[in-house]
Amino acid sequence: MFPATVKINLSHILANWKFFAALRPHCRMVPVIKSDAYGHGLPQVAEALQKAGASHLAVFTTGEACTARQAGFRGEIWVLQGILPDEIPIAAELSLTSACWSLENSRLLSEYGQSHGLNWRLHLKVDTGMSRLGFMPAEVPAAISALQALPNLELRGCFSHLAVSAQPEHPVTRKQVQTFRDLLPLLPECCRENHLCATEGILNDLAPELPFARPGIGLYGYTETAAFAGKLRPAMSLQCRIASVKTVPAGAFVSYGCQHQLQRDSRLAVLPFGYADGYPRCLSGAAELLLQGRRVPVLGRVCMGMIMADVTDLPEVAAGDQALLLGQQGEASLWADELAAKAHTISHEIICGLGKYPQRVWEQP
Numbered sequence: 001m002f003p004a005t006v007k008i009n010l011s012h013i014l015a016n017w018k019f020f021a022a023l024r025p026h027c028r029m030v031p032v033i034k035s036d037a038y039g040h041g042l043p044q045v046a047e048a049l050q051k052a053g054a055s056h057l058a059v060f061t062t063g064e065a066c067t068a069r070q071a072g073f074r075g076e077i078w079v080l081q082g083i084l085p086d087e088i089p090i091a092a093e094l095s096l097t098s099a100c101w102s103l104e105n106s107r108l109l110s111e112y113g114q115s116h117g118l119n120w121r122l123h124l125k126v127d128t129g130m131s132r133l134g135f136m137p138a139e140v141p142a143a144i145s146a147l148q149a150l151p152n153l154e155l156r157g158c159f160s161h162l163a164v165s166a167q168p169e170h171p172v173t174r175k176q177v178q179t180f181r182d183l184l185p186l187l188p189e190c191c192r193e194n195h196l197c198a199t200e201g202i203l204n205d206l207a208p209e210l211p212f213a214r215p216g217i218g219l220y221g222y223t224e225t226a227a228f229a230g231k232l233r234p235a236m237s238l239q240c241r242i243a244s245v246k247t248v249p250a251g252a253f254v255s256y257g258c259q260h261q262l263q264r265d266s267r268l269a270v271l272p273f274g275y276a277d278g279y280p281r282c283l284s285g286a287a288e289l290l291l292q293g294r295r296v297p298v299l300g301r302v303c304m305g306m307i308m309a310d311v312t313d314l315p316e317v318a319a320g321d322q323a324l325l326l327g328q329q330g331e332a333s334l335w336a337d338e339l340a341a342k343a344h345t346i347s348h349e350i351i352c353g354l355g356k357y358p359q360r361v362w363e364q365p
């Protein structure tokens, strides 16, 4: 059968990054390329950002940082989940900047630094309301003192992460921003690289005075903040060729569970793509795709490796034609935020999932 193809438009990612940079000219926009750059290919995205002049990247793990270095990224890399004990030697070799949320871990880094004659750049992670990684705000003064007493550590920055940043007026958002601002005077002079906002925080103008921010989903073209939805360019499209077109009589059921019964004699296009390829099964009964610049409904349940679309109203459609499950065709477009809304999830999960299995091609900037 014909393989489905995810196309990644790298110039859209760069354009989105520049869009963020223009919103806050005094602020360094550090692209978040964790989880295989949200399905867009970590090495390819890192390489494109290197060529475009990015000075920093943020990843979750040392392994991801390693991939970015192998792709030729020479700037500073922030490891947001911190460096695990057995990763310390490789992290030192790659000159990574580590999140710091555990003194025990910092001691290991310090010991390694002393025995190998190198300093670690650390960013203190504070939990202002996510209840995820990080020191509690009340623990921060003691943590700073403890870190300052450890040799070969440079506390360069402090950061936190917002829980409901698409809602700037939410009491938790207000409290998180205030808590973070209250911490800033407690930080030592050397701790200047402070950052709080990801995509929605930036677009909702939260803590604009900070010198760094960490946009992720926005770089790939998505935001929940309606005012900016049309301004970002989705970078991932997904095309799939029709394997078979057939005529099925009225009254027949389509797909597993007999959830859809045809009301008329219909032409159905079968496409070799399903939930095993990252197309959520919970889109069953609600999905659409693009063919010949028009939307057509996907009927019945999404199968593991196939879906059936109703092309009765498009008599010219034939096997081998290219359908778009994500993308733009003529006037019609269909993007991951729409799929996400129907699948009761967020665009992040859709693009991470779709980027995992189909073959990918990268359109170079």
Ligand SMILES: *Cc1c(COP(=O)(O)O)cnc(C)c1O
Pocket: 032, 034, 080, 161, 197, 198, 199, 200, 214, 215, 216, 217, 218
């Ligand atoms: C994922 C992540 C980001 C980026 O978030 P987006 O909502 O995708 O912009 C920033 N900071 C941290 C700590 C993250 O985990």
